[in-house]
Amino acid sequence: SNGISVKKEESFSQWYQEVVTKCELVEYYTEISGFYILRPSSMYVWNTIRAWFQSRIEQMGVEETSFPMFLSSKSLEKEKEHVEGFAPELAWVTKAGDKDLEVPVAVRPTSEAVMYPYYAKWIRSHRDLPFRLNQWNSVVRWEAKQTTPFLRAREFMWQEGHTAHLTEQLAEKEVLEILELYAGVYEQLLAVPVVRGRKTENEKFAGGYWTSTCEGFIPSTGRGIQGATSHALGQNFSKMFDITVEDPNQKGEKIFVWQNSWGLSTRVIGVMVMIHSDNKGLVLPPRVSKFQVVIIPVGLTAKTTTEVRENLAKQIQDLAGSLKENGVRTEVDNREGYTPGFKFADWEMKGVPLRLEFGPKDAANSVVTYSRRDTGLKGTIPLAEVGSQVPVLLEKIQQDMYDKANEEFTSHRLTLTDWAEVVPALNNRNVVVIPFCGEPSCEERIKETTKSDEHRELGPDGKPQPSMGMKSLCIPFDQPSGLVQGETKCLNPECGSLAKSWVMFGRSY
Numbered sequence: 184s185n186g187i188s189v190k191k192e193e194s195f196s197q198w199y200q201e202v203v204t205k206c207e208l209v210e211y212y213t214e215i216s217g218f219y220i221l222r223p224s225s226m227y228v229w230n231t232i233r234a235w236f237q238s239r240i241e242q243m244g245v246e247e248t249s250f251p252m253f254l255s256s257k258s259l260e261k262e263k264e265h266v267e268g269f270a271p272e273l274a275w276v277t278k279a280g281d282k283d284l285e286v287p288v289a290v291r292p293t294s295e296a297v298m299y300p301y302y303a304k305w306i307r308s309h310r311d312l313p314f315r316l317n318q319w320n321s322v323v324r325w326e327a328k329q330t331t332p333f334l335r336a337r338e339f340m341w342q343e344g345h346t347a348h349l350t351e352q353l354a355e356k357e358v359l360e361i362l363e364l365y366a367g368v369y370e371q372l373l374a375v376p377v378v379r380g381r382k383t384e385n386e387k388f389a390g391g392y393w394t395s396t397c398e399g400f401i402p403s404t405g406r407g408i409q410g411a412t413s414h415a416l417g418q419n420f421s422k423m424f425d426i427t428v429e430d431p432n433q434k435g436e437k438i439f440v441w442q443n444s445w446g447l448s449t450r451v452i453g454v455m456v457m458i459h460s461d462n463k464g465l466v467l468p469p470r471v472s473k474f475q476v477v478i479i480p481v482g483l484t485a486k487t488t489t490e491v492r493e494n495l496a497k498q499i500q501d502l503a504g505s506l507k508e509n510g511v512r513t514e515v516d517n518r519e520g521y522t523p524g525f526k527f528a529d530w531e532m533k534g535v536p537l538r539l540e541f542g543p544k545d546a547a548n549s550v551v552t553y554s555r556r557d558t559g560l561k562g563t564i565p566l567a568e569v570g571s572q573v574p575v576l577l578e579k580i581q582q583d584m585y586d587k588a589n590e591e592f593t594s595h596r597l598t599l600t601d602w603a604e605v606v607p608a609l610n611n612r613n614v615v616v617i618p619f620c621g622e623p624s625c626e627e628r629i630k631e632t633t634k635s636d637e638h639r640e641l642g643p644d645g646k647p648q649p650s651m652g653m654k655s656l657c658i659p660f661d662q663p664s665g666l667v668q669g670e671t672k673c674l675n676p677e678c679g680s681l682a683k684s685w686v687m688f689g690r691s692y
């Protein structure tokens with residue numbers, strides 16, 4: 184059968200690769216490894232996210248732009264100290280046709296180096312600030328690690344916002360506004376809870392000043408996942424690219440502008456799939472589902488008269504009409520030659536949140552039978568109330584999906600003050616919140632000392648992967664109580680420094 188051949192709870196990464204292809208979200212681009220084709224149902228999710236986010240950043244005054252996808256090694260030179268860490272991921276074009284290019288060009292992995300020489304040209308006066316541009320595009324990073332659809336691809340779609348401000352405070356205000364929008368994409372559209380916080384020195388964007396982040400959690404593996412980042416760049420890039428304005432308070436003085444850059448990518452779709460989908464396939468939150476309801480005729484047999492068939496078909500059309508009038512994205516599956524059972528399994532695989540079954544018996548009772556994709560709960564709704572009850576039921580499905588994921592994240596996020604409990608917690612699919620000193624060297628040691636042979640995840644090939652240690656995920660804005668500055672020690676027993684804050688750590692993607 185074309186069902187999922189492995190169980191989510193047994194072979195998670197194989198399950199994931201089957202779900203995303205069999206539910207028709209993606210197709211593997213087998214010509215070149217690490218690239219994926221996004222099909223209509225994932226483009227629907229992405230376009231819903233894009234419309235939601237675009238309308239809100241427009242309200243903030245962000246304008247749209249489109250820069251070339253190539254950058255020259257000259258402009259790369261300007262930010263070389265932070266790019267050198269990334270150089271292995273750069274894809275280069277060295278020939279056009281059979282002629283070598285004089286100067287090879289790199290495919291953008293991100294667009295700071297492409298855009299900022301022009302920010303230096305365009306931003307002259309403080310009246311040009313705040314200067315805010317966003318572009319929706321795709322970028323290429325030639326990942327060396329194992330790639331997987333949505334979560335780690337060599338080309339992915341995202342938006343990248345790049346803004347400039349007169350002061351650090353104005354920049355900081357925007358960084359956090361954007362982070363809250365990212366959290367909204369996850370929590371309001373994808374029914375995925377995220378923890379908001381700051382990255383540690385070790386995990387922040389090397390070229391930046393500080394990084395704020397939304398951190399997700401995958402219950403099946405107990406691993407954290409970085410969801411989206413909004414970076415305060417400080418004056419690092421304006422000094423690299425000489426982006427200045429005259430100081431409004433001191434004639435003749437120049438101020439390096441304070442910048443932010445923020446990005447959210449199609450990775451968010453992978454997070455949604457990993458959290459909500461099950462052994463029957465995709466489970467879509469109604470707010471991002473191309474079809475929210477599929478109506479399937481049932482109870483028709485060879486003995487059903489033509490009159491009953493036609494009557495039923497008419498009633499189904501009216502049902503669909505009434506749902507569409509109430510803003511419900513509805514599909515009727517009238518395909519001949521397929522049994523209802525086949526259709527149920529097909530639409531369950533595709534993740535449609537709500538199935539309506541309608542047959543002669545239902546018509547006789549003036550009801551429609553529904554089946555929720557997230558819980559499997561079945562019930563009936565009086566025909567006359569479908570137009571009003573189904574939108575309410577869809578909202579309940581959205582909320583229930585969020586609540587379930589939030590309960591799982593909360594119950595697997597353990598605040599610990601005993602180091603001996605850390606590795607067992609990780610091996611029991613938890614992330615931990617611990618007192619931490621913030622020192623990169625301490626964090627590197629923690630990555631090593633929290634590896635455990637007891638816990639080996641199966642890779643996409645079904646073989647056990649090398650155990651991984653935990654890394655810092657974020658310094659949650661929402662800090663637990665009980666840490667006494669100057670007294671509470673970093674939880675790493677090898678460390679001995681004072682703890683600066685509670686930090687969320689976990690094995691991660």
Ligand SMILES: O=C(C[C@H]1NCCC[C@H]1O)Cn1cnc2c(c1=O)CCCC2
Nearest residue numbers: 269272292293324343344388444445446
């Ligand atoms: O891309 C960013 C920072 C920033 N870029 C714009 C959107 C927000 C944020 O992601 C960090 N970064 C990550 N990864 C890479 C690079 C890089 O700058 C450059 C080289 C290739 C790999």
Ligand SMILES: [Mg+2]
Nearest residue numbers: 269272324326
């Ligand atoms: Mg990377």
